[in-house]
Amino acid sequence: MNTDYIHIILADDDEDDRLFFTDAFDELKINTKVQTYNDGVELMDYLNAPDSVLPQVLFLDLNMPRKSGMECLEEIKADTRFKDIAIAIYSTSASEEDIENTFVQGANIYIKKPSDFKKLKKALSQVVTINWQYHTNGLNKDNFLLRL
Amino acid sequence: MPLKSLYNSNVFLKSVFAICLFLILFITGVSYKQIQDLSFSSSQVVQTYKVNVELEQIISYLKDAETGQRGFIITNDSVYLEPYLASREKINNSLATLKELTKQSDKQQENLKNLNVSIEERLENFAATYASYVKRDMDTPEFKGLFLAGKTTMDSIRSQVSNMIVLEGQKLENRRDTYKDDVRFTPIFLFVLVLLTLVLLVISYAKIQSDVKKLKRANAKLEVFKESTNKSEIIAKHGNWIWHIEDDYFEYSDNMFRLLGEEPQSFESTIENFMQFVHPDDLEKLSAQVEQMMVDEDLPFINYRIIRKSGEMRYFKARGQKVSGTDFKKKLIGTTHDITDEVENLLKLEERNFELERNNEELSAFNHVASHDLQEPLRKIQTFLSRLEDKEKNNLSDSGKQYVERIVSAATRMRLLIDDLLQFSRTNKSDQIFEASNLNHLLEEAKLDISEKIEAKKAIINAEVLPEGCVIPFQIQQLFTNILGNALKYAKEDVAPIIDVSYAKIKAKDDTRLDSQKADYYHRVVFKDNGIGFEQEYAEKIFELFNRLHNRESYSGTGIGLAICKKIVENHKGYIFASGMPNEGAVFSIFFPIDEK
Incomplete structure (x- = not known):
């Protein structure tokens, strides 16, 4: 595990959102390495490759073509190789149903995409600096959704 | 009472007729016997007279013979001898007749034998007298002796005959005595019996008459009942049928045929004929059900379809139950209902x-x-706008900056509308789950939702302890959020908002606005604020969708928030009422029925 920077992967089919995401990390004064993938299939291809470097935090958009975030979440949670990856759901909607389902499937946090760039930066910096060990132990349905 | 019930019973008529029949037979028997006796008596009388006549005849023959002999002796003319000569045969004939007539009586037979002997003696005497006369020794004492002996014998015969006549007379007398009682009492007895029979017949006639009357009345009632049943069957589209279990045949009411689209009783009421109407898809099932009915002697509700000859399909529902009829035969009475309209x-x-x-x-x-x-x-529009404001604001002219501001405000408003619409659509979903929830907890959550606004307005919220209730938790939280948000939004500009939340358990009968049928008690949660309030006339309008009391410039809002509140409360079968006073504040009262179960 490289401790110099935080390795982050985002799977999102929306080009604008990927742009906001990378821009936000560029402006944040956190040492990060950000990789983006256009959909679930691309993401899983990368993760499943034997020589791939696994990220510390994975941001998953739910609504993606070919393979949805939900399907990726299920596959990742079914493979013990990925057990150390913290999974942040990164979605436009924050419907009870989506929150409930992803919580049950074992996601670590749920971020509703903010409509303000400042808020986005704030949310992302919060997420990448979370002590996941601590967060996961006290995780419940109420603090699962990141409040901004 | 037992007499009356006896009178009314079916056995009564039968027994009365049996008694009458017996009496008539008895009377016939007695009369027959009586007539037999009478005819026997009269034949006896005739016989007696015949015997008497024959006896007299014998005497007369003997006299004729005597007279003839005497005439001959006096005149010596043989003409006088004729009766004497004929007498023997005649007497023998008479004796034979008498023997036949008196064969019933031993005594008379005995007498007859004696008489016969005497007659023989007399005839021999005649012969001896005749012989002496012929020898012409008439003056001899023998001849005189013979004459005298003739007379003596004749006397003895007379006395014997008169004895026999007396005996016959006595026999007749005895017989008359024997039947005297019978003859006197039998007619009275018969008369009484005939009277009795007549009385019984009259009683049974009266009984039959009254029974017939009753039957007629019952029949008339039955006729009316039948007619009304017929009519009601037609109106209600019902048909009745009877399965006579023991004799195994079916009987269909007229309307059964009409239900099938046929003329009443236009075909033989058999299962086979009925099955011809049944829809092919239901035939197998119905046949099995009918077979089961024959085993169980009961028919639960069954549904099937039939097709009329016109091709019209109808839905039927049938049910049958076993009854024991008045004739003690097992029957299954069924009713079939055309439920096509209902279906x-x-x-x-x-x-x-x-x-x-x-x-x-x-x-x-x-x-x-x-x-x-x-x-x-x-x-994205909003995010790009925030990027534009952050990075490029200094490159814009003043009007450019103003445009951006306008775009931002429009986008914000659009966001508000979309969020509210989304919430409204979520409260519409019917599959919400009620669970026991602590309302205090939900109120805290609601406060958390709008904590920023509360802080910004420096609002104070005083809440009493709320109860627990079976609710849809996120909706109630939404409700509280919206009402608190509403109070903050319409706060007076220069006064820090104070919101009092109070709770009480209310008896439904104490508030006319509540439906006491739904529940006896209601939770009442009241939100009272010190905001700008509203005119009371708008108290109901404010809950309508997209209805706003203020223009957008002064107060932002979508007109959806309170509509959502109303919807949520309705989802909980509760009520929400608002009352307001301009510049004083608004009061929102929410009622939830308490489920006593």
């Missing part, structure tokens, strides 16, 4: 329901998708 209505209703449901779902889905999918481009 068609039901199908129509179901179809309409389905359509409504689909419409509702579509609407809800449309609402959800529209608001949900609209969020994405809007979010």
Whole structure:
């Protein structure tokens, strides 16, 4: 595990959102390495490759073509190789149903995409600096959704 | 009472007729016997007279012979001898007749034998007298002796004959004595019996008459009942049928045939004939059910379809139950109901329901998708706007900056609308789950939702302890959020908002606005604020969708928030009322029925 920077992967089919995401990390004064993938299939291809470097935090958009975030979440949670990856759901909607389902499937946090760039930066910096060990132990349905 | 019940019983008539029959037979028997006796008596009398006549005849023959002999002796003319000569044969004939007539009586036979002997003696005497006369020794004492002996014998015969006559007379007398009682009492006895029979017949006639009257009345009633049953069967589209279990045959009412689209009793009422009408798809099932009915002697509710000869399909529902009839024979009485109209209505209703449901779902889905999918481009517009303001603000002219501000405010308003619409569509969903929840907890959550606004306005919220209730938790939280948000939004500009939340358990009868049928008690949660309030006339209007009391410039809002509140409260079968005073504040009262179970 490289401790110099935080390795982050985002799977999102929306080009604008990927742009906001990378821009936000560029402006944040956190040492990060950000990789983006256009959909679930691309993401899983990368993760499943034997020589791939696994990220510390994975941001998953739910609504993606070919393979949805939900399907990726299920596959990742079914493979013990990925057990150390913290999974942040990164979605436009924050419907009870989506929150409930992803919580049950074992996601670590749920971020509703903010409509303000400042808020986005704030949310992302919060997420990448979370002590996941601590967060996961006290995780419940109420603090699962990141409040901004 | 037992006498009356005896009179009314079926056995009564039968026994009366049996008694009458017996009496008549008895009378006939007695009369026959009586007539027999009478005819026997009269034949006896005739016989007696015949015997008497014959006896007299014998005497007369003997006299003739005597007279003839005497005449001959006096005149010596043989002409006088004729009766004497004929007498022997005649007497013998008479004796034979007498023997035949008196064969019943031993005594008379005995007498007859003696008489016979005497007659023989007399005839021999005649012969001896004749012989002496011929020898002409008439003056001899022998001749005189013979004459005298003749007379003596004759006397003895006379006395014997008169004895026999007396005996016959006595016999007749005895017989008369024997039958005297019979003859006197039998007619009275018979007369009494005939009277009795007549009385019994009259009674049974009266009984029959009254029974016939009763039957007629009952018949008339039955006729009316039958007619009304017929009519009601036609109106209600019912048909009745009877399965005579022991004799195994069916009977269909007229309307059964009409239900099948046929003329009443136009075919033989058999299962086979009926089955010809049954819908081919239901035939197998119905046959099995009928077979089961014959085993169980009972028919639970069954449904099937038939097809009339005209091709029209009808839905039938049938049920049968066993009864023991008055004739003690087992019967299964069934009723068949044409439920086509009901079924068609039901199908129509179901179809309409389905359509409504689909419409509702579509609407809800449309609402959800529209608001949900609209969020994405809007979010990007807002994010790009925030980027523009951050990075490029200094490169814009003053008017450019103003335009950006306007765009930002419009986008914000659009976000508000979309969020509210989304919430509204979510409160529409019917599959919400009620669970026991602590309302205090939900109020805290609501406060948390709008904590920023509370802080910004420096609002104070005083809440009493709320109860627990069986609710849809996120909806109640939404309700509290909206009402608190509303109070903050319409706060007076220069006064820090104070919101008092109070609770009470209310008896439904104490508040006329509450339906006491739904529940006896209600939770009442009241939110009272010190904001700008409103005119009381708008108290109901404010809950309408997209209804706003203020223009957008002074107060931002979508007109959806309170509509959502009303919807949520209605989802909980509760009530929400608002009352306001301009510049004083608004009071929102929420009532939830308490489920006593």
